[in-house]
Amino acid sequence: MKAMLLKSFGGPEVFELCDVPKPVPQAGQVLVRVHATSINPLDYQVRRGDYPDMVPLPAITGHDVSGVVEAVGPGVTAFVPGDEVWYTPQIFDGPGSYAEYHVAAASIVGLKPPSLSHLEAASLTLVGGTAWEALSVRAGLKAGESILVHGGAGGVGHVAIQLAKALRAKVFTTVRETHFEFAHSMGADVVIDYEKEDYADAIMRETGGRGVDVVLDTIGGNTLSRSADVLAQLGRVVSIVDIAQPQNLIQAWGKNASYHFVFTRQNRGKLDELSALIARGQMRPHVGAVYSLADIPLAHARLESPNHGIQGKIAIAVKGKP
Numbered sequence: 400m401k402a403m404l405l406k407s408f409g410g411p412e413v414f415e416l417c418d419v420p421k422p423v424p425q426a427g428q429v430l431v432r433v434h435a436t437s438i439n440p441l442d443y444q445v446r447r448g449d450y451p452d453m454v455p456l457p458a459i460t461g462h463d464v465s466g467v468v469e470a471v472g473p474g475v476t477a478f479v480p481g482d483e484v485w486y487t488p489q490i491f492d493g494p495g496s497y498a499e500y501h502v503a504a505a506s507i508v509g510l511k512p513p514s515l516s517h518l519e520a521a522s523l524t525l526v527g528g529t530a531w532e533a534l535s536v537r538a539g540l541k542a543g544e545s546i547l548v549h550g551g552a553g554g555v556g557h558v559a560i561q562l563a564k565a566l567r568a569k570v571f572t573t574v575r576e577t578h579f580e581f582a583h584s585m586g587a588d589v590v591i592d593y594e595k596e597d598y599a600d601a602i603m604r605e606t607g608g609r610g611v612d613v614v615l616d617t618i619g620g621n622t623l624s625r626s627a628d629v630l631a632q633l634g635r636v637v638s639i640v641d642i643a644q645p646q647n648l649i650q651a652w653g654k655n656a657s658y659h660f661v662f663t664r665q666n667r668g669k670l671d672e673l674s675a676l677i678a679r680g681q682m683r684p685h686v687g688a689v690y691s692l693a694d695i696p697l698a699h700a701r702l703e704s705p706n707h708g709i710q711g712k713i714a715i716a717v718k719g720k721p
């Protein structure tokens with residue numbers, strides 16, 4: 400089978416499209432013909448060598464699968480060949496999704512929502528699962544509360560906005576001016592241009608000095624410490640970004656704030672929650688661009704470049720043309 404192989408860490412040019420053996424499903428596993436995958440920042444972080452000890456080379460990376468079950472290993476009863484499925488491969492534990500075939504534990508695989516194309520489904524598993532875990536499981540966002548979603552035009556941000564609206568929260572989000580219309584179309588109530596205005600000033604003005612109940616940090620830098628400036632009493636901050644710089648959390652103490660750190664975990668239950676939202680018309684991933692398996696280096700270069708203009712996700716058509 401064809402796979403995009405990472406043989407050394409570096410720029411997008413280190414990828415090589417190679418022929419590698421097709422995997423064989425073991426007990427409890429399914430073999431999936433991958434129809435689509437997508438690009439996440441984690442993919443270029445891995446490629447450039449941010450996690451060298453976690454990724455033995457050569458490696459197949461990639462963290463979303465939408466495809467069709469081709470075979471099942473011993474003991475698998477939940478799926479049969481021909482089922483359309485979606486999932487996030489186990490991160491840092493085995494080959495990823497930049498390949499024509501992939502094997503996965505059946506326990507992390509879900510039935511693909513029928514109303515989504517493979518390109519759409521592959522654009523949602525990682526970011527949707529992360530947003531679900533951050534907002535529903537960790538922050539416990541409730542109806543009538545408010546949330547600041549940083550980076551509302553991005554992969555996680557655009558689905559976090561939709562999830563927050565489904566949970567009947569008021570949504571504030573930060574984007575560039577060019578993404579205002581997009582952020583509103585995802586359901587954001589108040590859109591803040593992070594290039595033109597200090598977001599903390601905007602939030603405090605818009606909430607009459609109360610602040611928001613939840614902040615979703617998709618940005619890093621000093622966002623953890625600055626979040627305390629915009630939190631209401633008993634507010635919650637959820638960060639999905641690994642942050643190296645020290646943070647001053649003295650304001651958080653005064654707000655009785657709690658902080659949560661999310662590194663997304665795979666399970667079928669989360670995918671089924673997303674399926675239910677999709678079936679109710681409350682969530683739909685936005686595919687901002689599509690590339691082929693062979694053009695993954697171009698897709699990486701695009702997502703990594705500043706002001707790339709992508710709204711939502713970059714999807715990869717593994718079977719068929721982009």
Ligand SMILES: NC(=O)c1ccc[n+]([C@@H]2O[C@H](COP(=O)([O-])OP(=O)(O)OC[C@H]3O[C@@H](n4cnc5c(N)ncnc54)[C@H](OP(=O)(O)O)[C@@H]3O)[C@@H](O)[C@H]2O)c1
Pocket residue numbers: 439440441525526529549550551552553554555556573574575593617618638639640661662663702705706707708709711
């Ligand atoms: N912990 C986990 O399990 C997990 C899971 C998924 C993602 N992540 C991490 O979360 C981060 C976001 O992921 P993603 O998939 O959403 O990435 P993405 O698709 O690249 O989106 C990031 C968005 O942030 C915007 N942005 C950049 N600087 C900003 C700022 N200062 N204020 C507001 N928006 C800003 C970008 O748009 P413009 O530059 O055009 O404004 C872009 O739309 C990444 O670091 C990723 O590694 C972690």
